[in-house]
Amino acid sequence: MPGAPTYPQFPLRAPLSGRRASCSDAEVPACRGRAPAAGDMLPKPRSRGRPSSQADRDGGRGGDGRAARSAAAEEAPSTSRGAGGSQDPRRSSSQGGRRADAPLVVGPRSQKQLELKVAELVQFLLIKDQRKIPIKRADIVKHVLGDYRDMFPDLLHRAAERLQYVFGYRLVELEPKSNTYILINSLEPVEEDAELRGDQGTPTTGLLMIVLGLIFMKGNAVKETEVWDFLRRLGVYPTKKHLIFGDPKKLLTEDFVRQRYLEYRRIPHTDPVDYELQWGPRTHLETSKMKVLKFVAKVHNQDPKDWPAQYCEALAEEEDRARPQASAPSQASARSQTSTRPPTSAPSQTSTRPPTSAPSQTSAPAPSS
Amino acid sequence: MQGSSRRTGTMTDVHRRFLQLLMTHGVLEEWEVKRLQKHCYKVHDCNAPVEKLEDFIHNINSVLESLYIEIKKGVTEDDGRPIYALVNLATTAISKMASDFAENELDLFRKALELIIDSETGFASSTNILNVVDQLKGKKMRKKEAEQVLQKFAQNKWLIEKEGEFTLHTRAILEMEQHIRETYPDAVKICNICHGLLIQGQSCETCGIRMHLPCVAKYFQSNSEPRCPNCNDYWPHEIPEVFDPEKERGAGLSKPSRKSLRPRQPL
Numbered sequence: 001m002p003g004a005p006t007y008p009q010f011p012l013r014a015p016l017s018g019r020r021a022s023c024s025d026a027e028v029p030a031c032r033g034r035a036p037a038a039g040d041m042l043p044k045p046r047s048r049g050r051p052s053s054q055a056d057r058d059g060g061r062g063g064d065g066r067a068a069r070s071a072a073a074e075e076a077p078s079t080s081r082g083a084g085g086s087q088d089p090r091r092s093s094s095q096g097g098r099r100a101d102a103p104l105v106v107g108p109r110s111q112k113q114l115e116l117k118v119a120e121l122v123q124f125l126l127i128k129d130q131r132k133i134p135i136k137r138a139d140i141v142k143h144v145l146g147d148y149r150d151m152f153p154d155l156l157h158r159a160a161e162r163l164q165y166v167f168g169y170r171l172v173e174l175e176p177k178s179n180t181y182i183l184i185n186s187l188e189p190v191e192e193d194a195e196l197r198g199d200q201g202t203p204t205t206g207l208l209m210i211v212l213g214l215i216f217m218k219g220n221a222v223k224e225t226e227v228w229d230f231l232r233r234l235g236v237y238p239t240k241k242h243l244i245f246g247d248p249k250k251l252l253t254e255d256f257v258r259q260r261y262l263e264y265r266r267i268p269h270t271d272p273v274d275y276e277l278q279w280g281p282r283t284h285l286e287t288s289k290m291k292v293l294k295f296v297a298k299v300h301n302q303d304p305k306d307w308p309a310q311y312c313e314a315l316a317e318e319e320d321r322a323r324p325q326a327s328a329p330s331q332a333s334a335r336s337q338t339s340t341r342p343p344t345s346a347p348s349q350t351s352t353r354p355p356t357s358a359p360s361q362t363s364a365p366a367p368s369s
Numbered sequence: 370m371q372g373s374s375r376r377t378g379t380m381t382d383v384h385r386r387f388l389q390l391l392m393t394h395g396v397l398e399e400w401e402v403k404r405l406q407k408h409c410y411k412v413h414d415c416n417a418p419v420e421k422l423e424d425f426i427h428n429i430n431s432v433l434e435s436l437y438i439e440i441k442k443g444v445t446e447d448d449g450r451p452i453y454a455l456v457n458l459a460t461t462a463i464s465k466m467a468s469d470f471a472e473n474e475l476d477l478f479r480k481a482l483e484l485i486i487d488s489e490t491g492f493a494s495s496t497n498i499l500n501v502v503d504q505l506k507g508k509k510m511r512k513k514e515a516e517q518v519l520q521k522f523a524q525n526k527w528l529i530e531k532e533g534e535f536t537l538h539t540r541a542i543l544e545m546e547q548h549i550r551e552t553y554p555d556a557v558k559i560c561n562i563c564h565g566l567l568i569q570g571q572s573c574e575t576c577g578i579r580m581h582l583p584c585v586a587k588y589f590q591s592n593s594e595p596r597c598p599n600c601n602d603y604w605p606h607e608i609p610e611v612f613d614p615e616k617e618r619g620a621g622l623s624k625p626s627r628k629s630l631r632p633r634q635p636l
């Protein structure tokens with residue numbers, strides 16, 4: 001990118017793990033998660049690992065264990081830990097629904113089963129968030145919980161606790177009552193992290209940051225035409241393929257929108273039709289006006305206070321976040337934070353405010369009058 | 370609900386950052402892991418002494434256990450370099466979701482895997498793999514596309530490509546060993562020394578037992594007359610050197626390009 005000598009750390013606390021912040025589905029996805037994992041593509045059916053059913057052989061269900069993915073989502077998992085964990089590989093493990101010939105474990109779910117469900121849910125959330133697409137409750141129920149759907153709140157809570165405790169990710173509901181979730185990194189990214197990552201971050205984050213900065217500096221909303229006027233000066237055009245960003249128009253108006261970093265709305269009564277870009281809910285959760293202002297200031301080699309209006313606005317937001325909000329309009333709720341670190345980060349579907357933990361360092365200056 | 374009531378280790382931000390960064394790689398060589406560990410200590414806790422890597426990893430693994438994930442240590446089959454990989458222990462459908470691969474891509478992997486296991490050298494040629502492309506499940510895949518998918522597997526360290534041939538990356542072995550042994554019990558090869566799954570290795574021309582190259586290196590270290598541990602016949606292959614981390618670092622190479630002593634002659 002022209003101009004700025006070294007890019008300052010982008011103040012976006014995206015999870016550090018295996019992410020391509022860009023998200024075009026057409027791109028080669030990074031399979032940092034569990035890619036062709038053991039059981040999922042071999043022809044023989046997988047063994048069933050329920051602890052109590054060692055002797056449970058359902059005869060005659062050979063054949064292809066690779067049932068349709070969604071059907072197989074229901075199946076009880078097997079664990080392949082240690083040499084002793086394996087069972088007859090020829091037994092089918094696809095389940096789909098109820099089978100008449102095999103006894104099904106009903107009744108109280110064992111600790112172990114619940115634990116495994118939570119484990120699956122954690123992995124599911126990690127992998128899904130990798131694409132930066134908010135995770136829907138419906139998908140969770142369909143692909144992970146299945147029969148355990150009645151336990152959704154409890155299992156999600158446990159998964160959120162694990163995600164925070166083990167990985168340092170907060171599971172947050174994107175907007176209250178939206179039933180969609182994202183992961184926010186509760187660890188601050190550090191310059192040197194970038195050198196040690198396996199995926200070298202994505203250059204598209206740079207474009208996003210510039211646009212976020214532009215939006216904020218222009219009063220929290222900017223017309224699409226203005227955005228392109230601005231980006232043109234940087235050699236980025238809506239219609240021209242960019243060496244680093246690929247398709248900038250698609251990035252700004254589709255990809256970043258899908259990831260909820262931006263909102264893209266038509267401005268009524270405009271001719272030719274024009275659109276408006278604003279921050280999306282994920283941006284509000286992952287960063288702050290102050291951080292973006294600091295980023296913009298650094299790029300210009302100036303001080304945030306050189307933009308008094310924006311500085312005041314950013315300060316006000318810091319203050320807002322530092323104390324719990326009484327009323328919570330839908331956008332503001334995404335931004336409110338408590339100043340103490342709650343023990344868990346379980347998203348509650350009924351609360352209007354996702355419990356968050358205070359950023360450990362935003363150097364918010366003391367509020368002035 | 371407290372999930373950590375068992376006697377597990379404690380996670381701190383040092384461990385979390387480590388885990389986050391490790392996840393961006395999937396698999397790392399030991400020296401890289403140590404560097405990562407040091408970095409995380411530096412970021413969070415400058416003064417604390419850096420815990421021994423083995424204990425550090427063990428601590429994290431005890432916490433990961435309930436999530437059916439593990440940081441497994443392995444050794445590269447060709448030159449015995451120690452590596453660490455984050456593996457999934459539960460073979461559930463979530464792994465299916467988790468993989469970003471389409472059904473036909475997974476099937477391609479499976480076919481490649483089978484060809485690799487059946488081969489004498491542990492390598493399957495690109496040509497042979499591509500020849501089965503029309504038998505794949507799912508959407509029809511052209512050979513050109515299949516070539517790219519194979520490259521994708523190599524980029525993501527599930528396969529290794531060498532001169533147009535593919536073998537399993539150590540990461541894949543670590544993650545899938547259990548499953549491969551269960552699924553192909555007759556076809557898999559086992560190392561006579563460590564009894565682990567063997568994809569690449571050397572074999573005795575008389576009795577047919579096989580050994581990993583690093584296992585050969587250790588077993589025959591400073592033995593001027595290497596003999597087969599099973600039939601005592603003269604061991605006909607070149608004995609590789611035991612991997613020496615000091616030597617590698619001294620050479621200043623991040624990816625040591627050692628001559629890999631892969632026996633290419635069929636039995």
